[in-house]
Amino acid sequence: MPPEADALLQASRIDAGYGTMQVLWGVDLDVRPGETVLLLGANGAGKTTFLKSLVGLVAVRHGSIRLGHADITKMRSSARMRLGMTYMSELAVFPDLTIEENIRIGAQALGHPDPGSRLDELYGLFPALRDKRRDAASSLSGGQRKMLGIAKALAAEPKLLVMDEPSAGLSPLFVKEVIRILANLRGRGLALLVAEQNIGFLEVATRVFVLEGGRIRFSGTVAEMNDNEALHRAYFGLK
Template identity: 85%
Template sequence: MPPDATALLQAAGVDAGYGTMQVLWSVDLDVRAGETVLLLGANGAGKTTFLKSLVGLIETRHGSIQLGGDDITRMRSSDRMRRGMTYMSELAVFPDLSVEENIRIGAQALGHRDADVDDLYALFPVLRDKRKDPASSLSGGQRKMLGMAKALAADPKLLVLDEPSAGLSPLFVKEVIRILKGLQSRGIALLVAEQNIGFLEVATRVFVLEGGRIRFSGTVAEMTDNEALRRAYFGLK
């Protein structure tokens, strides 16, 4: 994939894996400023491996990753984060710390002196009344909210989310989608790895990952017009 001057994030020809096991083969993906990209795939497709390679938690064996036009392929994870890319995984919070301590640490760890906690409580009102409670006391859905608030505390340009719907009730999934729509209005770029097609509601573009390879990239409309993908993801004949 040639460099795209309009891309905030661009991954080109990324290979990655664990030990002798290769998981990703020549993955190309880009995210433009302010847009929401959905990385769609079933369990085991390689979504988490790809996100970990983007944020520097595992090595990129081949290919390149650029953020804001700069090559970050061999950059330390902490330096990538300080350049404006934050990552929310399943293990997103410190359970023994309070809600507010988690949020403030999210800002400080990425080089910001403090977080605008009032603004984040406005975005995540469920956390306001629990701000002094330990994160361990939160429900699974509330922990997801705290993980997102913690990732947003450093005012990122790009928020990378790994399976934000995992383990959540349909009601909380709708709440996550509502929050993502709010982030879109703030101009934050989002890369969301999911298997839940409900997140197509917030997507600008879609990449389908299957067997460690990108099988489709395009708009939501183009995906729904693709007969094979309609069958695989929408259960349509």
């Protein structure tokens, strides 16, 4: 795929895997500034491997990754973070540290000049965390930990937030809360790449890519996906 002039993130023809096992085959994906891109796929489709290749936790065997004007294909994870990319895994937080310590670590990861002011902003977005800020993250419910994980990832004010299965382990009520939070983040200049199997996240997406068997099977707008009846039947069992 040729580089998109307006792309913040451009992954082109990505092959990756573990040892002798190849997981990704020629994956193309781009994220533009300020948009929310949803990477949909079932368990085992290769979503986590792809995200880890973007952030430098899995080596790319073939292809290239650009963030802005920089080729980050072979950069260390820490260097990618300094360029404005943060990664929220399923675990997301340090359970033995307090809520405030987790958020401060997130702010320091990209060298935020004033972590204290950032704390106040994030407590405004996540008021439930303010009253518990001195408590260990391990004391939180699964849904509250997910809120903390999002706050920690946002603490350094990244350009791009990469999220792996934010709905994992959550009740339907908390999944709706995560979707609400992501909807509120739109329009703040932050780009999001969200890997999910829950189609409820289509509600907040600008564009969607469907990954199956380590290959992109569809890419387009949410409207285009909704119009594709064969895709719905094949991947989501929808009529």
